[in-house]
Amino acid sequence: MTAITSRSTTTTSDMARELTQRLTALGRAHDLVRPVPGQTEAAPRCGRIRVSCAKNERW
Structure with a gap:
């Protein structure tokens, strides 16, 4: 995660924030x-979790 973040930022403060x-x-x-x-019983299914990384991504 550190390596990925370091490639997408230019300053140390940007990297720390990201x-x-x-x-x-x-x-x-x-x-x-x-x-x-x-909890002894199985957890309920939450369904699909969607994460959008792109600003204009559509599902």
């Missing part, structure tokens, strides 16, 4: 799929 955003997004995605502590 890397922080990517790690935050990864943490949020992890929260969506990890099991709830103490």
Whole structure:
């Protein structure tokens, strides 16, 4: 993730901002799929999760 971010930024402050955003997004995605502590039954299916990386991307 660090290597990818370093290729798409020009300054260290840009890299720090972008890397922080990517790690935050990864943490949020992890929260969506990890099991709830103490839950014994299967987690409900959330359906498709769509992530748009391009500004004008259409689904």
